[in-house]
Amino acid sequence: MKKPGKTGGRALKARIKRKSGLKASSRRWLERHLNDPYVHRSKAEGYRSRAAYKLIEIDDRHKLLKPGAKVIDLGAAPGGWSQVAAARTGSEPDAPGVVAIDYLGVDPIAGVTILEMDFLDDDAPARLLKALGSAPDVVLSDMAAPTTGHKRTDHIRTMHLCEVAADFAVKVLRPGGHFLAKTFQGGTENALLTMLKQNFASVHHVKPPASRDESVELYLLAKGFKGRPDQDP
Ligand SMILES: C[S@@+](CC[C@H](N)C(=O)[O-])C[C@H]1O[C@@H](n2cnc3c(N)ncnc32)[C@H](O)[C@@H]1O
Numbered sequence: 001m002k003k004p005g006k007t008g009g010r011a012l013k014a015r016i017k018r019k020s021g022l023k024a025s026s027r028r029w030l031e032r033h034l035n036d037p038y039v040h041r042s043k044a045e046g047y048r049s050r051a052a053y054k055l056i057e058i059d060d061r062h063k064l065l066k067p068g069a070k071v072i073d074l075g076a077a078p079g080g081w082s083q084v085a086a087a088r089t090g091s092e093p094d095a096p097g098v099v100a101i102d103y104l105g106v107d108p109i110a111g112v113t114i115l116e117m118d119f120l121d122d123d124a125p126a127r128l129l130k131a132l133g134s135a136p137d138v139v140l141s142d143m144a145a146p147t148t149g150h151k152r153t154d155h156i157r158t159m160h161l162c163e164v165a166a167d168f169a170v171k172v173l174r175p176g177g178h179f180l181a182k183t184f185q186g187g188t189e190n191a192l193l194t195m196l197k198q199n200f201a202s203v204h205h206v207k208p209p210a211s212r213d214e215s216v217e218l219y220l221l222a223k224g225f226k227g228r229p230d231q232d233p
Pocket residue numbers: 048049051052074075076077078079080081082101102103104117118119120142143144145146161
């Protein structure tokens with residue numbers, strides 16, 4: 001898949017002056033943000049985050065979000081993935097089929113029930129299921145731990161979130177369901193991969209074009225949940 005508006009080697013359009021008073025790293029971040037075609041596209045198309053395009057690109061290719069599917073979105077703020085999930089599943093405001101959770105506030109989204117709480121709280125799984133009203137067909141997790149500036153620590157924390165999300169997915173998904181979660185290159189533990197391979201028909205890593213090349217971010221996609229012994233196929 002091609003990245004929008006990316007023409008190799010094209011010069012940056014917006015530049016921040018050295019005299020702006022910003023640190024070099026902040027200046028670089030701002031320049032990249034201002035020149036990012038996904039940022040422009042998200043503003044034009046009404047998505048709350050450029051991250052929305054990661055889910056759009058993954059779903060265009062792997063067809064996870066079917067009309068009527070029930071979805072849980074872990075780490076949802078500011079809400080881009082939830083917007084995509086609600087639109088693609090046709091979730092209705094009077095009977096939402098999408099439940100989102102984040103400890104940060106998320107402004108209301110039609111067709112999405114939003115829980116403002118920490119997914120790591122003991123009662124989060126039960127609250128999510130109660131809000132959805134049935135088992136999910138899809139568990140999404142774009143959760144990322146807040147950055148500390150120490151990359152290794154950040155990766156370990158985000159990998160922990162990925163593992164807890166995977167554990168949750170195999171406890172709650174409907175047979176045939178899918179799990180998609182943020183991870184890092186080289187970060188997925190063998191034990192997690194083995195567990196997912198035992199429980200899903202296929203497991204692989206995906207890097208959508210909207211995920212920046214220079215970022216070590218990857219997504220773990222597990223498709224076709226085999227079901228638990230207590231479940232009807
Ligand atoms: C990359 S952002 C998600 C972007 C979102 N997918 C979108 O499209 O707008 C990661 C989110 O994970 C959330 N998060 C991290 N740890 C969490 C936790 N333990 N419980 C709930 N949310 C968490 C953060 O607050 C942050 O909003």
